[in-house]
Amino acid sequence: MATASSVSPGDVARQAMSAELLDAATEHALACRWRDERDEAALHRLVTAYMRLAISMAAKYRRYGAPMSDLIQEASVGLMKAASKFDPDRGVRFSTYAVWWIKASIQDYVMRNWSLVRTGSTSSQKSLFFNMRRVRARIEAELAHDGGEVTPADMRREIAEELGVPLRDVEMMEARLAGADFSLNAQQAGEDGREWVETLEDEAPRPDEVVTRRRDLGTARGWLNDAFTALTPRERMIIGARKLADEPETLESLGEKLGLSKERVRQLEAQALRKMRARLESAHGGAVGELAATL
Structure with a gap:
C-alpha cells in the first residue's frame, strides 16, 4: 500500500479511489485469514480497500493546519490498528469498526502538533x-x-x-x-533586550547538590556492600537475584535452582533483609535510618 511518505496526497487519493469495494463476505474472509493465518496479502487487500475511508476522514481535519500528507499518514496508522484488532466474528462491518481508530489516531496527531502549549490530552x-x-x-x-x-x-x-x-x-x-503561541526567543521590551527564555528558572540540580548527592550515594553504596558481606552465600545469591538484577528472578525460579519451595525462598529473602537492616543500624546508627527502612 502506498503511504503519504512515498507519494503525494493526490496520488494516494487516486489510488484509494481505484481500489476494490469489498462485499461483506469477502471482507469477513480476508479478516479471518489475517487473524487466523497472519496472511499479509489479505491484510493488504483489506486495508487498501478502506484507504478511501481513511482519506475522507483525514480531509475533515485540514482546517487545523496540519499537512494533508501527515493527516493521511495518521489515518493510515489508525486503519492498520483497526485491522490488527478487528474481530470478524462479532458481526460488525470493518468500516464501522475502523472509523473510531482512524478518528482517534488523527485527533491525537492534531492535538500533539497544533500547539504543544495550548492544548491538553484529557x-x-x-x-x-x-x-x-x-x-x-x-x-x-x-x-x-x-x-x-x-x-x-x-x-x-x-x-x-x-x-x-x-x-x-x-x-x-x-x-x-x-491566545497565540509566544516564542521564548522573542526579546523583552526594555534596553537590555533579553530573550524571554533567559528568565526561565533552571530546574537542573545545582552543582553543590550534584556533588553532595554523588558523595551520599558513594557512602550509601559502601554501607550496603558492608551489610551484604554479613550474609551467607545463599542469602547473597537470593538478594542479588531478587534485588540487584536488572530483571529480578521470581521466587519460583530461584526455588527450582536452590531445590527449595517458593515459600522457603521468600523466608530466606526476608531473613537476609533483616540481617542487612540490623547490620546497617548497628554500624551506622541514626544516620542510616532512611536507607535501612528501604530494606
Missing part, C-alpha cells in the same frame, strides 16, 4: 478542542433566530452542559484557543 480537553467552536456556533445561531442574547459566562455554561465537561475546562480551553 478526554474533556479533546472533546472541547474538536467540538467547542461547533457548539458555540449552533448556540449563537439559535439565539440569533430567537432574537435573544447570552453573556460569555452563560455561553461557557451552555457549552459545558452540551459537551458534558467541567466548566473550568471550558474556560481553560477558551483561553488557550484565544
Whole structure:
C-alpha cells in the first residue's frame, strides 16, 4: 500500500479511489485469514480497500493546519490498528469498526502538533478542542433566530452542559484557543533586550547538590556492600537475584535452582533483609535510618 511518505496526497487519493469495494463476505474472509493465518496479502487487500475511508476522514481535519500528507499518514496508522484488532466474528462491518481508530489516531496527531502549549490530552480537553467552536456556533445561531442574547459566562455554561465537561475546562480551553503561541526567543521590551527564555528558572540540580548527592550515594553504596558481606552465600545469591538484577528472578525460579519451595525462598529473602537492616543500624546508627527502612 502506498503511504503519504512515498507519494503525494493526490496520488494516494487516486489510488484509494481505484481500489476494490469489498462485499461483506469477502471482507469477513480476508479478516479471518489475517487473524487466523497472519496472511499479509489479505491484510493488504483489506486495508487498501478502506484507504478511501481513511482519506475522507483525514480531509475533515485540514482546517487545523496540519499537512494533508501527515493527516493521511495518521489515518493510515489508525486503519492498520483497526485491522490488527478487528474481530470478524462479532458481526460488525470493518468500516464501522475502523472509523473510531482512524478518528482517534488523527485527533491525537492534531492535538500533539497544533500547539504543544495550548492544548491538553484529557478526554474533556479533546472533546472541547474538536467540538467547542461547533457548539458555540449552533448556540449563537439559535439565539440569533430567537432574537435573544447570552453573556460569555452563560455561553461557557451552555457549552459545558452540551459537551458534558467541567466548566473550568471550558474556560481553560477558551483561553488557550484565544491566545497565540509566544516564542521564548522573542526579546523583552526594555534596553537590555533579553530573550524571554533567559528568565526561565533552571530546574537542573545545582552543582553543590550534584556533588553532595554523588558523595551520599558513594557512602550509601559502601554501607550496603558492608551489610551484604554479613550474609551467607545463599542469602547473597537470593538478594542479588531478587534485588540487584536488572530483571529480578521470581521466587519460583530461584526455588527450582536452590531445590527449595517458593515459600522457603521468600523466608530466606526476608531473613537476609533483616540481617542487612540490623547490620546497617548497628554500624551506622541514626544516620542510616532512611536507607535501612528501604530494606
